Amino acid sequence: MPEYSITTVARRAQIVQAAIATIAELGYDKASFARITERAGLSSPRLISYHFANKDDLNRQILIDIYTTAARLLTERIEQQDTVADRLRAYLEANLDFLREHPREVAVLTAIGPHLRDAEGKPYTSAGAQEGDVRVLEALLRQGQDSGEFRDFDARAMAIMIRGAITAAVQRVGDFDVDGYKRELVSTFDRATRRS
Amino acid sequence: MPEYSITTVARRAQIVQAAIATIAELGYDKASFARITERAGLSSPRLISYHFANKDDLNRQILIDIYTTAARLLTERIEQQDTVADRLRAYLEANLDFLREHPREVAVLTAIGPHLRDAEGKPYTSAGAQEGDVRVLEALLRQGQDSGEFRDFDARAMAIMIRGAITAAVQRVGDFDVDGYKRELVSTFDRATRRS
Amino acid sequence: MPEYSITTVARRAQIVQAAIATIAELGYDKASFARITERAGLSSPRLISYHFANKDDLNRQILIDIYTTAARLLTERIEQQDTVADRLRAYLEANLDFLREHPREVAVLTAIGPHLRDAEGKPYTSAGAQEGDVRVLEALLRQGQDSGEFRDFDARAMAIMIRGAITAAVQRVGDFDVDGYKRELVSTFDRATRRS
Amino acid sequence: MPEYSITTVARRAQIVQAAIATIAELGYDKASFARITERAGLSSPRLISYHFANKDDLNRQILIDIYTTAARLLTERIEQQDTVADRLRAYLEANLDFLREHPREVAVLTAIGPHLRDAEGKPYTSAGAQEGDVRVLEALLRQGQDSGEFRDFDARAMAIMIRGAITAAVQRVGDFDVDGYKRELVSTFDRATRRS
DNA sequence: TATGAATGAGCATTCATTCAT
DNA sequence: AATGAATGAATGCTCATTCAT
Incomplete structure (x- = not known):
């Protein structure tokens, strides 16, 4: 689990945005790490697991992101x-x-x-x-x-x-x-x- | 896909009820054929596939059941x-x-x-x-x-x-x-x- | 396994013809008992198992039928x-x-x-x-x-x-x-x- | 779907060879991912899905492999x-x-x-x-x-x-x-x- | 002669996640 | 900070076949 450097924060934001776009388009069920990876142009689903503890953690970050806005x-x-x-x-x-x-x-x-x-x-x-x-x-x-x-x-x-x-x-x-x-x-x- | 004999109708109703109970308790995601099978005491998930064309068909029957009531x-x-x-x-x-x-x-x-x-x-x-x-x-x-x-x-x-x-x-x-x-x-x- | 009465022979021929039609249209892989049953308008795949010892037996009968012709x-x-x-x-x-x-x-x-x-x-x-x-x-x-x-x-x-x-x-x-x-x-x- | 690194290419070749051997021995119908996995000594059928998009992709690679030779x-x-x-x-x-x-x-x-x-x-x-x-x-x-x-x-x-x-x-x-x-x-x- | 109901084994495929760099 | 490779568990579904009438 990485610290909060600038690049880390940016990566997280990128992933969250890609996840939002993917869920919006495909629905929650089909928005797997694989699909999000494709859309975000990430190298591997591994990058998501690297930046978020698990799927639930990602979901929570998405919520926080939207609620904040x-x-x-x-x-x-x-x-x-x-x-x-x-x-x-x-x-x-x-x-x-x-x-x-x-x-x-x-x-x-x-x-x-x-x-x-x-x-x-x-x-x-x-x-x-x-x-x-x-x-x-x-x-x-x-x-x-x-x-x-x-x-x-x-x-x-x-x-x-x-x-x-x-x-x-x-x-x-x-x-x-x-x-x-x-x-x-x-x-x-x-x-x-x-x-x- | 079996016809509508007495036993068939009863079995379908049994499966629908078990599915409702399973979804209510575990949520839709975790309510797999395997879980529904356990709860209904069926011998095999195959029995669900035998009575319903596919998962969507089962879902629809659940809806019809509830809406009718x-x-x-x-x-x-x-x-x-x-x-x-x-x-x-x-x-x-x-x-x-x-x-x-x-x-x-x-x-x-x-x-x-x-x-x-x-x-x-x-x-x-x-x-x-x-x-x-x-x-x-x-x-x-x-x-x-x-x-x-x-x-x-x-x-x-x-x-x-x-x-x-x-x-x-x-x-x-x-x-x-x-x-x-x-x-x-x-x-x-x-x-x-x-x-x- | 039924004897060779008139109806039995006719049924067998019907099933063989339906199997030929099904294989010709869908290919061997997809020509399951279920598909053949549909095409022949049979009541249940059980009827095929009733008239032929197993799938291989059916295949052999198909061959015999065609070769005879x-x-x-x-x-x-x-x-x-x-x-x-x-x-x-x-x-x-x-x-x-x-x-x-x-x-x-x-x-x-x-x-x-x-x-x-x-x-x-x-x-x-x-x-x-x-x-x-x-x-x-x-x-x-x-x-x-x-x-x-x-x-x-x-x-x-x-x-x-x-x-x-x-x-x-x-x-x-x-x-x-x-x-x-x-x-x-x-x-x-x-x-x-x-x-x- | 992984890129073409050295290890990946080797793994793919290994799987293709195992698939050829399996099909040759058991016939196409029985050459399931499970059987190929056993023969190749892989840890899981998942590894085949990891390296090939689907069964058809594997088939195509087998063909290419043989035709090239x-x-x-x-x-x-x-x-x-x-x-x-x-x-x-x-x-x-x-x-x-x-x-x-x-x-x-x-x-x-x-x-x-x-x-x-x-x-x-x-x-x-x-x-x-x-x-x-x-x-x-x-x-x-x-x-x-x-x-x-x-x-x-x-x-x-x-x-x-x-x-x-x-x-x-x-x-x-x-x-x-x-x-x-x-x-x-x-x-x-x-x-x-x-x-x- | 026929059949409705049921069955266990098997299938390819997807999933989030982890190991080892 | 990133990643390539791998993984076990699980999914819905189809198959030929059998049990009991």
Whole structure:
């Protein structure tokens, strides 16, 4: 296992990108080390094993890579808003925008989900993979309830529901009117959360 | 490929049930013919190949099996309602109830989805696999709009969103307050669809 | 193993014909009991095992079937000739004619050859399968030498050579000028055998 | 698929030789990767898959290996001759000599033939596999006709016939008087081709 | 005479991973 | 930092054949 020199970091990034491209094109099942090797122009699958402890390690790095990109975008757009309701709207819109601009990454996210395992090798529930997203959103909703902007509802249930509505769009990537969906999404959860 | 004699039908059902149990416990990847054979107490994996054309055929039969069960329950409960709004509520509640009573089947449904292929061997998009559900729901929503019960919204987008919210619950199977979620789900989409 | 009733004989013939058709179309390797069953419209591969001791038995019956047909034709045409030279010519021409009229049977003959086994299960040399043909022809040639029509040559070698020239045509079935080949064949072995 | 390093080339050659020996002894059908592995003393059948893309690739390499050996011998002996008639004779004799000295390779050639597939996976006709040989010979015959050494005959038909006569000998490998056959072969096709 | 159901052995091939440089 | 070679385990699937009616 190599240290974190410049070339090492670059290699890892290259492999992660090749893996994302391969999974997006062929699906998770067919995206073997052999296929990723071909696409990345690596000399041998051995190079992947050299840079990542095992397949699960690679999967985790892919997730981190994509989440980092997404988080940067989302955080920025949400923080510009003043009211919680606006922040929720910004959250929904930013999610759909990310989806439109990074459909490949988003598809890979859902493809990898069911195959992730924790440190002991046990499979995450696919819920587990989304738990982080849900928590963040749940906190935002609670904030709105505390400030009096939102009505009284089960914040966790609502958060799960919203993530589900976003994920549904994710799986439609390709043949899908993103902007139309975005409008209904915002409208639906505005009605669902606002006071009165 | 054997005909549909009594013993054959029974064997197929046995294998399908064993496959569902195996996938639910080990995940799709690890649910090989060998594992299913063990669980079903069959003499040889050959027996699965004898009764199903190939793995995809087995997957499809699993899906049909589960969908048939679900459809029976859903249809019945929906048809008892008079107004479209009540039917939508019944649809949502019945979905969540099925989920609570058949968590294993529901988990298998989502596990198999990404691996299904159509008759020519091409992979379904996960959207494709859900398209049927979406269409049925979309029709119901349009009916409510036509009757004047529902406000004017994009019925297809709304249908996708509702399916997403249901699927999100599906993936939480296990550590999840189904009844709480059910309440918020009904409330949210009542607000989202009703006139005024 | 059934006795030789009328229905049994008919069934056997049906299976042999289906096997010939299947081998001709798919090649020997892919002509499994399963494929033959489909083509013959039989209820189960079991019916083949019921009527033939094993695969080798079926192969042998196919050979007998085809050889019987061919022998009937050849014998008749040869016996009509008076001189041995004419009989050799008739033999060559009749062989090529059979080839043109029964390309399927002829193709099957060469396809099965390498897979034949003797009673103890040992593989025939492909030579073995043709030994009968060679012997018959060798006798004819010797007859011509004894009568003084033919020059002195190694009759066995010549017989093998002629069979080889015929077999070469067999393998060209399809894209092949049979009549042109027939002319050269007759001419070549007339020159090769005649006195002076 | 590994590059062409020294060890790789040696391994490939080792596997090809083991495959030839295995096919010669057991026949094509029984010469599975497992049997070849045993004979070559490899650690795992996986090693064959590592060095050859698939079974067809291995078959092709076997063919190339044998044809290369044969071509070297034939070409040399033919080129030493001055007249076309002598070259034809040398061609025939060299073929039979190769057959006597490499009976195993020659047997494998005919065993593999029917199983070869082209790049798209379509089966060669057995004619197709021999087409190269026929063409070369046909050219030689035409050369003789052009130079006036040979009489006027259908060069293609004659080429096919000669290849058939050679192949017939090939299939007799083992119990066969090669030199006797060689004499009659040369004599027959001398008479068949020469002017007057 | 026929057949539905079942079976064990075998197949080529793919996989992530490791050994030895 | 990289890599060529090798590996054992596993996969879905096909085969001819047999058991029990």
